[in-house]
Amino acid sequence: DTEVTQTPKHLVMGMTNKKSLKCEQHMGHRAMYWYKQKAKKPPELMFVYSYEKLSINESVPSRFSPECPNSSLLNLHLHALQPEDSALYLCASSQERVGYEQYFGPGTRLTVT
Amino acid sequence: QQQVKQSPQSLIVQKGGISIINCAYENTAFDYFPWYQQFPGKGPALLIAIRPDVSEKKEGRFTISFNKSAKQFSLHIMDSQPGDSATYFCAARVTGSARQLTFGSGTQLTVLP
Numbered sequence: 001d002t003e004v005t006q007t008p009k010h011l012v013m014g015m016t017n018k019k020s021l022k023c024e025q026h027m028g029h030r031a032m033y034w035y036k037q038k039a040k041k042p043p044e045l046m047f048v049y050s051y052e053k054l055s056i057n058e059s060v061p062s063r064f065s066p067e068c069p070n071s072s073l074l075n076l077h078l079h080a081l082q083p084e085d086s087a088l089y090l091c092a093s094s095q096e097r098v099g100y101e102q103y104f105g106p107g108t109r110l111t112v113t
Numbered sequence: 114q115q116q117v118k119q120s121p122q123s124l125i126v127q128k129g130g131i132s133i134i135n136c137a138y139e140n141t142a143f144d145y146f147p148w149y150q151q152f153p154g155k156g157p158a159l160l161i162a163i164r165p166d167v168s169e170k171k172e173g174r175f176t177i178s179f180n181k182s183a184k185q186f187s188l189h190i191m192d193s194q195p196g197d198s199a200t201y202f203c204a205a206r207v208t209g210s211a212r213q214l215t216f217g218s219g220t221q222l223t224v225l226p
Contacts (some may be wrong), residue, residue, distance in 0.1 A: 004156075042202050042216035043157065056213070090156050100145040100206055102214060104156035 001017040003027075004105035006091050012111045015081060021108045023091030030096035030104075032074045037088045037107070038057060049074060050096060081112045117205050119217025127223050132190040134220045136203035139184065143205040147214070148188050150179065151200045158203075161188070193224045 004025045013019050023032065031050050037041035037068040048056035049068040063085075074091055091105040115178040118137045126132045136146075146165055149157035163170045163177040163186065170177045190197055203217040 006156075040200075040221075042219055043219065045213060048213070081161070088154075088156075092156075101159055101162065103159060104149075107154075107156045109154070 004091055004093055004103050006089075006105040006108050007044070008067070008108060009106070010109045010111075010113060011083065013078065013113055017081075018077070018079040019069040020078065021089055021091075021104055021110075023076075025074055025091075025093040025103070025105075026072055027093060028071075028095075029093035030071060031094045032068060033092040033094075033102065034064075034074070034076050035090040035092065035104075037090055043090055043104075047076075078110075081110075083112050086110055086112045117203060117215050117217045119203050119220060121220060122218070123221045124223070126222065127196060128193065128224055128226050130170040130193050131142050132193045132197065132203050132205070132222055132224070132225075133187055134222070135185065135187045136205075136217050137183075137185045138205055138215075138224045140205045140207065141184070143215075146177070146179065146186050147204050147206075148201045148215075149204065151202065151219075157202060168202070190222075192220075195224045195226050196214075198222055 034046040034049050038042045045058050046060045047066045052068045063080045064080045067075040088107040090107045092102045094102045120135050147162035148160045150160045151157040161172050161175050163179050165181050168179050174191045175191045201220045204214040206214050
């Protein structure tokens with residue numbers, strides 16, 4: 001099973017709202033990632049968690065707050081977003097030490113109004 | 114030096130034809146080269162990947178050709194089908210880089226029936 005699940009599929013939020021994106025994998029992967037993807041562009045790395053610890057933060061604004069409650073779950077907390085934050089948010093996971101394959105979830109389409 | 118240059122930006126192929134997408138890189142520390150396929154509204158799916166110790170890898174109708182001396186690699190889709198119409202991203206990873214992928218800019222493939 002190479003499935004990464006993400007909820008919700010679509011999210012519309014106002015600039016003053018607080019919402020969360022969720023990601024889950026049951027492949028035993030110990031590295032999990034958040035990416036942001038704009039239309040017709042490649043995914044841009046936002047955060048990397050390794051063994052539930054934040055290992056990479058690609059200078060992402062503080063209005064995005066990641067959380068890794070356990071080895072299977074990854075959250076992205078959103079608050080005070082801007083319209084330009086509208087994008088497809090992708091979660092991915094990979095084995096930490098063996099192999100290089102990153103498996104992506106279907107994404108959450110976020111619209112900020 | 115971390116860039117991966119991908120071409121063409123878009124490609125139109127007749128059903129049954131061969132689709133060829135090319136990528137080039139400068140960083141000789143890259144040691145893993147995956148290709149991802151992405152359908153509209155979906156997350157990227159790992160299609161096929163290669164390491165620089167081999168010159169070619171084939172999986173079904175998909176083949177990666179790798180030229181280490183030229184620092185180029187390409188994806189060939191044989192007998193292209195309308196269902197192959199998607200955006201294709203090449204990517205590369207540096208050993209020990211905390212699992213970060215550098216993506217190409219993407220190629221939008223359209224296979225005409």
